[in-house]
Structure formats: C-alpha cells, structure tokens
Amino acid sequence: MNEVRFTLTENARLAPNVYRLRLAGDASAITAPGQFLEITIPGFFLRRPLSVCDWEDRSVTILYRAVGDGTRALAEMKPGKTIDALCGLGNGFDVTACREKTLVIGGGIGVPPMYSLAKRLLAAGKTPAAILGFNTASEIFYKEEFEALGIETILATADGSAGIKGFVTDALPEAFDTFCACGPLPMLRALCSRTEKPGFLSLEARMGCGFGACMGCTIETAHGPKRVCKEGPVFRKEELIW
Amino acid sequence: MVRAAVSLCGIELDNPVIPASGTFGYGYTFAELYDIDCLGTFSFKGTTREQRLGNAQPRIAEAPGGMLNAVGLQNPGVDAVIAEELPRLKQVFHKPVMANVSGFSIEEYVEVCRKLDACEQVGWLEVNISCPNVHGGGLAFGTDPKAAASVTRAVKAAVKKPVIVKLSPNVTSIADIARACEDAGADAVSLINTVLGMRIDLRAKRPLLANKTGGMSGPAIFPLAVRMVWQVYEAVRIPIIGMGGVTRAEDVLELMLAGATAVEVGAANLVNPYACRDIVLDLPQAMQNYNIQNLKDIIGGAHHG
Numbered sequence: 001m002n003e004v005r006f007t008l009t010e011n012a013r014l015a016p017n018v019y020r021l022r023l024a025g026d027a028s029a030i031t032a033p034g035q036f037l038e039i040t041i042p043g044f045f046l047r048r049p050l051s052v053c054d055w056e057d058r059s060v061t062i063l064y065r066a067v068g069d070g071t072r073a074l075a076e077m078k079p080g081k082t083i084d085a086l087c088g089l090g091n092g093f094d095v096t097a098c099r100e101k102t103l104v105i106g107g108g109i110g111v112p113p114m115y116s117l118a119k120r121l122l123a124a125g126k127t128p129a130a131i132l133g134f135n136t137a138s139e140i141f142y143k144e145e146f147e148a149l150g151i152e153t154i155l156a157t158a159d160g161s162a163g164i165k166g167f168v169t170d171a172l173p174e175a176f177d178t179f180c181a182c183g184p185l186p187m188l189r190a191l192c193s194r195t196e197k198p199g200f201l202s203l204e205a206r207m208g209c210g211f212g213a214c215m216g217c218t219i220e221t222a223h224g225p226k227r228v229c230k231e232g233p234v235f236r237k238e239e240l241i242w
Numbered sequence: 243m244v245r246a247a248v249s250l251c252g253i254e255l256d257n258p259v260i261p262a263s264g265t266f267g268y269g270y271t272f273a274e275l276y277d278i279d280c281l282g283t284f285s286f287k288g289t290t291r292e293q294r295l296g297n298a299q300p301r302i303a304e305a306p307g308g309m310l311n312a313v314g315l316q317n318p319g320v321d322a323v324i325a326e327e328l329p330r331l332k333q334v335f336h337k338p339v340m341a342n343v344s345g346f347s348i349e350e351y352v353e354v355c356r357k358l359d360a361c362e363q364v365g366w367l368e369v370n371i372s373c374p375n376v377h378g379g380g381l382a383f384g385t386d387p388k389a390a391a392s393v394t395r396a397v398k399a400a401v402k403k404p405v406i407v408k409l410s411p412n413v414t415s416i417a418d419i420a421r422a423c424e425d426a427g428a429d430a431v432s433l434i435n436t437v438l439g440m441r442i443d444l445r446a447k448r449p450l451l452a453n454k455t456g457g458m459s460g461p462a463i464f465p466l467a468v469r470m471v472w473q474v475y476e477a478v479r480i481p482i483i484g485m486g487g488v489t490r491a492e493d494v495l496e497l498m499l500a501g502a503t504a505v506e507v508g509a510a511n512l513v514n515p516y517a518c519r520d521i522v523l524d525l526p527q528a529m530q531n532y533n534i535q536n537l538k539d540i541i542g543g544a545h546h547g
Contacts, residue, residue: 001275003516044304045306045308045460045509046513069304206299206301206303207302208311208512209511209515212271213265213512214264214302214512215267215287215301215313215316216301216313217301218313218316225295225316
C-alpha cells in the first residue's frame, strides 16, 4: 500500500450510473488484479473502496457505479482534478493459482476487476474465457474490451435482451478448470453450488479504513474471522461460509 | 526547542499523541507504514475474556463530518492477545502500551485486567465502560455512577498498574461518572467514547447498520469532546485523556487547554493511516505558532485567568 496523489484524466459515463475513471500517477503498489484503491472524495469523511479494472506503471483505470452520495459526487469530478488515494490494497487474484482454462466471471459492477485478471492470465500464457452478466442490454459495458483481448466472451442478461437469457450460471461452458468471479453474493453463491471446480471469489463490503485497522469489514470464514479489505477481497471458495 | 513530553500516571510519554483503541489494531499493521515508536503510546484493540466475532455486516456507515461504527468488540480474546498479539507487537514497539479492556460482568473486567496487568509490555489498563455497540455489557457500566464505581473499585483491587476508565458521552452528566470513578480509585479517565447514532438506508428504508445503532466518531464530535473534557477537568483531580474527532496538532492543543493531559486519536487513523505520525511531526511547529514552550504547562490552561 502507498498513498498517492493522482490526477484525474478521464471520468466518462459508460452505462447508466457506470463511469470509467482514469487516474495518472504512481501505480507501483498494485501487484495483482482484484486489488482496490481507497479514494478520497472531497466533502466525505471515509474514503471509498473502488476495485482496479486495469493498471499500468503510471495509470489506473477504475469502473464504478454511482450509487450513493459519495460515488455520485465522484461522478461530478472533472479531468485535471487531483485525487488522493491509498493504492494497492487487499489481496487480489493469484494468477499462478489459476489453471490453463480459467473462467473469469463478472456480474454487473463486478465485471471490472475481471478485465485485468483476463489480461494477466493471457500474459501468463493461459487461455481464459469470460462470462459477463448484466440485468439488461442497456446496462452492458466493457463487452468490446473483453472481446478485443481475443478471448471467448459470453454475455448473459437476466431479461434476455442481449446474449444468453439468464444468469452467469446459465452460461457456464462445459470445459474449464478454474473460475474467478466478482459480483453480487447470490451470484457467487450460485456459482459455488453449480460447479466443483476450484474457484476464487472477490467480495464487496462496507469498509472503514480499507487497510486492516478498523475490523469494519470482517466476515466469518472456515478459517476464522477475516477482513475483506486485508485478507481479501479475494477468497478461495472453500473459505467462505454461505 | 519546545518540549512535548507529558507524564501520564507516572509514566513519561515523549508526546501526548495516542492512537485510540479500535482504530490501531494491535499496532503492527501500522508499523509496516511508519515507525510507531514515534507515538506517545497507543491503546490496543478492546480485549475481552473470550474471542468475539463482533456484529453482523454492515458495521460501518458514513456520516457528515465523521462515521458510525458498530464493530462490536471483535477481538481474539485475552489469552490469544497475550500469546500472539503482544509478542508480535514487541518486535515493532518498544514503549509501554495501553491495554484496552472490555467486559460483560465485573468478574470479566477483573479477570482480563489481571492477566494484562501481568504483562511487562502493558503500561496502563484502559477500562472501557462505554462501548455502545454491545448489549448487556460495556455501556451499561458507563451510564450509571454506582456501576462505574463498582467496576473501577474491583479492577483497582486486582491490579498494580494505573487504571484509566474510558467514559461514555451518552450520559446526562459525564462529570458525575468521572467523579464516581475517581472516588473509586481510578488513576485517570479517558473521554469521550463514540456518540450513539444511526443512519437509515433510503433505498431499503431500514437502519443502515445491522446493529441498527452505532458509535459516531470523527471531526463532527470534536466540540463535544472539548466541552466534556472541560466539564470533567472541573470535577476531578486525576488526569484526563481527551479524545473525540482529533485530526491535527492544533486539536491536541485545544483538548489539552480544556484539561487533557494526553490525547487519543481515533477515526482519523482510518482515513489517513499516517494521521498520528503527522500529528506528532506537526506538534512542535503548532506549539511554536501559539507560543507554547512546554506542553505540560498548558494542561487545563483555558480554565485559568
């Protein structure tokens, strides 16, 4: 973790209430896909934890949903503004633990971290495939970006307005040997009950600090209490108690 | 050269800055970020007799000028703290630490305090009778002068180290509680714990916290802390540790002028992990800015003249 003063370079609307934030600054603290930043939004006390969609040495891309007062205020911020953040928080996905054919599965605003995971899996010589789940066609984002990676990208919408009609669990292919997922808890739970394959799941939580101090985000796991912000947000599926 | 050292119950602190319990874990997470020996001391995570998992999620909510928490005293239990946490802390912190203790009965307070009293690393016992986030304990002892005195007396009879009683602001007269603790033998009091609050989720139309209520902390409660430290200073002779919404060196000076001998810093650590280090570093300049040569000289200074 380090504390970084970024410059906002893009804050563009991708879908209803979903924005792409690009930040310029030192991203060296990010070491794995699935990690997150805690960013300061002027006028709000607590920082907001937002997952990394992608990063380079000197830039970070974040996709976020403007859902509360804080993220709605963030959506109003214009390029050129500085944004303070704690960078490189949490334990992300371990690319080396993912086998040859890994499914990366994102539901709604759980899609973003799966993008850099797919990129890193490709860079490690593996052949990932993606399943992206949304409620309806108008909420879809980043489908083209996943396809541009040259990986199989399966789309599912709950109302059938695009791709397969149903949930990501209805779109599981026959052949894969690991899955990584981020999305609503019912989606993660359904995935774990549908497949025996090894799985890694990224959880969301209301956090105080984001770096392990306040115990605000602790969940009970098969191996005792764990902090979503510190031991997580990515957990092996066996660790989770549903 | 200004002097920031103060003395707390006979133990010298290099400076009065103390991370507050529940915002600093058992210290070593912060030691990865900076040398925590720069602190006066710190108060470790509230410890109970048995392991506690704490309350259900969510436990944290934003508030104007601060936050609410309802963690509910999650901790590994006193035996694990002594066996695992304190040895880890010893590697990175070389000063006496403040042991924060919570309980659900007088017997529990006494047992946990006695065990921690025997630990060489522990300098003070901070007895929390003011946690608003657990039921049937904590706050029940902190809102009644007789109950507060009973806990204080029982703990004092069982330990050798200085006993600091941590008080709740959720009372009509905090001065009455402080006086009862002093009469029962407390060596110091610390205040204020968090202020009981609530947020409601507009979409779900239900309380946002699973515990429904939570403790408010952060800069919004700073003036309450100043007022209560002032009132308690008028009521007791024992030292006061002031806390509540402190974020900067100037706040330390203000609470000391109100009557605090030392100052705890809580919520600020959660949004700026370097908050306490920064306050320690800024303190000499802030003292110079206000013509303060020796910090000890300003304790309660606003009451005189």
